[in-house]
Structure formats: structure tokens, C-alpha cells
Amino acid sequence: MTAQIIDGKAFAANVREKVAGHVARLKEEHGITPGLAVVLVGEDPASQVYVRSKGKQTVEVGMKSVEHKLDAETSESDLLALIDQLNNDDEIHGILVQLPLPKHLDEDLVINSINPAKDVDGFHISNVGLLSTGQKSMVPCTPLGCLMMLRDHHGNLSGLDAVVIGRSNIVGKPMAQLLLGDSCTVTIAHSRTKDIEDVVRRADIVVAAVGRPEMVPGDWIKPGATVIDVGINRIERDGKNKLVGDVDYASVSGVAGAITPVPGGVGPMTIACLLANTVTACARANGLAEPEGLTA
Numbered sequence: 001m002t003a004q005i006i007d008g009k010a011f012a013a014n015v016r017e018k019v020a021g022h023v024a025r026l027k028e029e030h031g032i033t034p035g036l037a038v039v040l041v042g043e044d045p046a047s048q049v050y051v052r053s054k055g056k057q058t059v060e061v062g063m064k065s066v067e068h069k070l071d072a073e074t075s076e077s078d079l080l081a082l083i084d085q086l087n088n089d090d091e092i093h094g095i096l097v098q099l100p101l102p103k104h105l106d107e108d109l110v111i112n113s114i115n116p117a118k119d120v121d122g123f124h125i126s127n128v129g130l131l132s133t134g135q136k137s138m139v140p141c142t143p144l145g146c147l148m149m150l151r152d153h154h155g156n157l158s159g160l161d162a163v164v165i166g167r168s169n170i171v172g173k174p175m176a177q178l179l180l181g182d183s184c185t186v187t188i189a190h191s192r193t194k195d196i197e198d199v200v201r202r203a204d205i206v207v208a209a210v211g212r213p214e215m216v217p218g219d220w221i222k223p224g225a226t227v228i229d230v231g232i233n234r235i236e237r238d239g240k241n242k243l244v245g246d247v248d249y250a251s252v253s254g255v256a257g258a259i260t261p262v263p264g265g266v267g268p269m270t271i272a273c274l275l276a277n278t279v280t281a282c283a284r285a286n287g288l289a290e291p292e293g294l295t296a
């Protein structure tokens with residue numbers, strides 16, 4: 001059997017089209033342009049590529065994009081002052097601080113200084129609490145993108161066994177919350193999980209967010225399961241630079257029912273959901289109707 005490929009790139013283009021429609025309506029009917037500010041501290045080349053593509057896509061859907069590039073030695077108080085300024089800027093509806101931050105900066109302190117209503121990453125403790133209690137919140141972009149693709153593929157997720165590999169605050173934990181919210185039976189596996197292959201083999205849905213190139217082989221996967229590969233790993237192979245996921249695509253695609261590729265799977269959906277969250281934040285800030293089909 002060969003797995004169906006879940007085309008995240010095409011899915012993301014569709015989400016962006018919806019976002020663009022909502023942006024146009026906000027402009028025409030209310031004279032409001034949603035604005036996203038991205039803050040990058042330091043020179044990490046991978047982050048720079050990512051920030052550039054976010055900025056480009058933000059403008060393409062008709063929103064305002066502002067980039068703040070601070071040097072790696074920026075002090076905590078300078079960064080907090082910038083966030084305070086963005087919190088109070090009426091033209092900015094979404095704020096994203098690119099992670100990880102340089103070691104001398106307290107990530108939790110910085111994230112929790114963002115106005116939760118503008119926290120389009122959904123990392124603020126208040127959004128984390130709202131999500132875990134099933135209340136309206138800003139939902140982290142990567143798990144939201146995964147959920148959209150899973151709902152589209154399965155229709156209804158109720159009662160399915162889901163295993164999330166990885167328990168980070170930015171992917172694993174919020175992913176597990178969203179799956180639970182859709183009535184999956186959720187297991188979170190991590191580096192201390194015993195007999196992980198047996199745990200994974202029970203799953204109808206596997207979400208791999210580990211950061212280890214091609215860690216999940218085909219013989220861990222229940223035949224027909226849906227596999228969502230969040231991993232973005234750069235490796236050298238045959239003298240070339242390659243991007244691979246946390247799943248061994250070659251063997252898993254022979255067993256799974258459906259799989260997201262890397263690149264072209266979860267990554268593009270993450271950026272599309274960032275734009276979706278920004279238009280949602282803008283609508284909420286102005287007391288307007290929530291854009292449909294863009295939230296969890």
C-alpha cells in the first residue's frame with residue numbers, strides 16, 4: 001500500500017486565500033488593515049529564511065508586515081520595551097517573537113509580556129490555560145495547521161487513538177490538547193517513554209515532533225494510520241544538503257494510510273495559520289465576527 005500524500009503546500013495556499021478574503025472584507029467594510037510584527041533577535045540563518053517568507057506571505061494576503069531585527073546582544077529591557085510599544089500600537093494585531101532566543105534572555109518572561117490578544121503564536125500562559133480548559137484562545141500555529149489537515153482528511157476525529165511524539169510547549173503539548181478537544185484518545189510519548197514503538201503502533205494518528213531526522217520507521221506504524229510529520233531537520237546526504245522530517249518517509253509511506261511530506265507538509269501550514277491567527281486577532285480586537293474556517 002502506498003500512503004496518500006497530504007499536500008500541506010496546497011492546503012496552505014487555500015488557507016491563505018481564505019485569509020486574503022477576510023482581509024479584503026476588513027479593509028472594504030471597516031477600513032482596517034490587519035498588521036503582524038515579527039521580532040527576530042540574533043542572526044540565526046534558518047530563522048532569517050523563515051522570517052523572510054512570513055513577511056512576504058503577510059504582504060501577499062494584504063496585511064501589513066513589520067520586521068524588527070535586533071542584534072544578538074540586545075538586552076532584556078530593550079526587548080521588553082519593544083514588545084510594550086507593539087502591545088500599544090493600534091496598527092499591530094499580531095506579535096511573534098521568533099524562538100529560540102539567545103541564552104541571556106528569559107524566554108518565558110518575554111513571551112508572557114506580549115498582550116495575550118496579540119499573541120498569534122499562542123504561547124502566552126493565558127492562551128495555554130484557555131486552550132487547556134476548552135475556552136476561546138489564540139492557538140499555536142503548527143498544531144492548528146496539523147489539526148486542520150487531520151480534520152480535512154478524517155472528517156471526524158472522535159474516538160481515534162492519537163499518539164503525539166514530543167512534549168514541547170510549542171508543538172507536542174498544544175497538539176495533544178487540540179486532539180483531546182476533538183475527542184481523540186491521546187497519548188504523549190517522549191524521550192523517557194518505554195517501548196515507544198508499541199505505543200506508536202496502537203495509533204490511528206501519529207504526530208511526530210521530535211527533532212530527530214527520520215527517527216520513526218515504517219514498522220512502528222499501524223497499517224493505514226495517518227502520519228503527520230512536524231520535524232524540520234537539515235542533513236547531509238550524498239554530499240547534498242537535504243531537509244527531512246522526524247519520520248522515515250521511504251518506509252512509513254509504504255505502511256501509512258496518509259502522510260505529510262517534508263518539505264511541503266506541516267511547514268507551509270504553520271505560516272498560513274500564523275496569517276489566519278493574525279486576521280482572527282484583528283477581528284476580535286475590533287469586536288467583529290470571527291473569520292470562519294480559520295480557528296480551532
Ligand SMILES: NC(=O)C1=CN([C@@H]2O[C@H](COP(=O)(O)OP(=O)(O)OC[C@H]3O[C@@H](n4cnc5c(N)ncnc54)[C@H](OP(=O)(O)O)[C@@H]3O)[C@@H](O)[C@H]2O)C=CC1
Binds near residue numbers: 209232
Ligand atoms: N513544521 C513546523 O512548522 C515546525 C517544525 N518544528 C520542528 O519540529 C521538531 C520538534 O520541535 P520542538 O517541539 O520545538 O522540539 P523540542 O526539542 O522542544 O522537543 C522535542 C521533543 O521530542 C522528545 N524526544 C527527543 N528525543 C526523543 C526520542 N528519542 N524518542 C522520543 N521522544 C524524543 C523530547 O522529549 P523530552 O521532553 O523527554 O526531552 C521533546 O519532548 C523539530 O524538528 C523542529 O524543527 C518545530 C516548530 C514548527
Ligand SMILES: Nc1nc(=O)c2c([nH]1)NC[C@@H]1CN(c3ccc(C(=O)N[C@@H](CCC(=O)O)C(=O)O)cc3)C=[N+]21
Binds near residue numbers: 099142243262266270
Ligand atoms: N515564535 C516562533 N513561532 C514559530 O512558529 C516558530 C519559531 N518561533 N521558531 C522556529 C519554528 C520553526 N517554524 C517553521 C515554520 C515554517 C517552516 C516551513 O515553511 N518549512 C518549509 C520548508 C522551508 C525550507 O525549505 O527551509 C516546509 O516544510 O515545506 C519551517 C519551520 C516555525 N517556528
